Amino acid sequence: MFHIDENQKITFSKAIYYNFNPIKVKKPWRDATGGFGNYAPIQGWIQIFDTEGFYGGTFCSTGIVNNILPLILTGETKTYKEWYDYIYWKMRNFGFQSGQIVDLGQLDLIMLEIMSRRADKPLHRYLGATKDWAAAYKGGGSLLSDDEDLVGDMVRYVEEGYRTVKLKVGSDWGENMERDVRRVEKVRKAVGNDVEIAVDGNQVWNVGQAVMFADMVRPYNIAWYEEPVHSHDMNAIKEVKERTGMVISYGESMRNYYAFETYAEKGVGHLMPLVGRMSKMSDLMKIRQLSKDKGLRFSSGGTVWINAAFGALYDENELLENHEPMTEPIGDCLKVKPEEKNGRLYLPDIVGCPIRIDIPKLEKEGTLESMKCFYTEKNKNNFAVRAAY
Structure with missing residues (x-):
């Protein structure tokens, strides 16, 4: 079971990227070949919005900011499938084991959440669970x-x-x-x-x-x-x-x-x-x-x-x-x-992904290092940060 509408159209409007200071693990950690040290392997959190106000969010690296946002914050309208295929082949020369292809996977998760929010369903229920x-x-x-x-x-x-x-x-x-x-x-x-x-x-x-x-x-x-x-x-x-x-x-x-x-x-x-x-x-x-x-x-x-x-x-x-x-x-x-x-x-009974990030807590504790907003040229003058925690 994995039911989605690949022909849903999406126009991306803006993104908010939250960069984290290193997040310590409870106690130092090591496996046989050296991973992963004293810190959890996450760098930040991103929320990407469509023009209807629906959004998806996930933990990520700055790769999604550098490699994905310039390709999607163009004002263009494409179907879910068209966006995925377009970026997949854009990433071809980096190799299909690359960090760039992982960034695409994060966008895929975000697009699925956007569609589940449009359907007013938890992500797992939208997918057919x-x-x-x-x-x-x-x-x-x-x-x-x-x-x-x-x-x-x-x-x-x-x-x-x-x-x-x-x-x-x-x-x-x-x-x-x-x-x-x-x-x-x-x-x-x-x-x-x-x-x-x-x-x-x-x-x-x-x-x-x-x-x-x-x-x-x-x-x-x-x-x-x-x-x-x-x-x-x-x-x-x-x-x-x-x-x-x-x-x-x-x-x-x-x-x-x-x-x-x-x-x-x-x-x-x-x-x-x-x-x-x-x-x-x-x-x-x-x-x-x-x-x-x-x-x-x-x-x-x-x-x-x-x-x-x-x-x-x-x-x-x-x-x-x-x-x-x-x-x-x-x-x-x-x-x-x-x-x-x-x-x-x-899983909690909430629309979209089964988690909600606690940005105010991270800011208070000093974990949040910075926040940066990205938006299409069309939305530039009307842009306002409305974080969806």
Whole structure:
């Protein structure tokens, strides 16, 4: 289910971009290959309006300001499909894995929200969802956490109602597998055998190392083995799958549907697109259908507060990633967001996207660094800032 009217006409009138000072995470964070440090990976928030006063908003980088706004704040009227296709091919020479193509994905999300607001519906209902919740798993497990903190977090996730948890592996840039195995063992003992445990290597190993680690953790019944080797080394991925027999998981580094077809061909057993990095939101549903057709596992990651709108379209066994170290500080920027309860995200009954940014709070706390307005030449003389929080 993904029902939209691609022929709806849109004339963009203005945009407001809010730039943030760095937003600290609750405690320093690190995965196997160095991400993401002391700060949440968001730079700002943008709202883009049509000439009827409807708008869409999302977290973004300045890329959408530099790459997208000059193309859409022209006063031209195009259909949703025409806008998307026009900009997609404008971005061609940057490459379809580029930051520019990700900026287009953010615009796609914004156009979907504009259309849902026109329909006076929550985004997930506009897209065709028949329920108001999304199932999720919870991830964390920073390599900077000691064993006690790690186990405590995983147990807490289970107590919160999550039946699948995920932790990072690849300690000391992949050289300390013994530490990783010890931590997996401790988590398994703490949460019991009825909870799924997934591990994420963040691409740190070569094939031989990845196979070695898989053999070491095999006794602990791993639900999936995420990104053990480079995400674009398709033959290495195929070899790891063939030599381990484990469910191998990939998708966060890819920007469009086509790459997931290759993953499926190479033996990836769990496809996991990331909402904030996809070039088109409807690709989520194409990847989901591909997973169903091939008998593969499917989940999607990204900012779970927004992702919940798409998760409401999924089945109960098709999970969102709730990556707590990132989602907590981002959630603190919001005054309205889905409710996290018993391993689900329950969406608020509001039109458009299921979140509302709290700009006054961010301004008061010093998180808001600046605000900048953009508008078409036609609207210049009549322009007034009316932020839609």
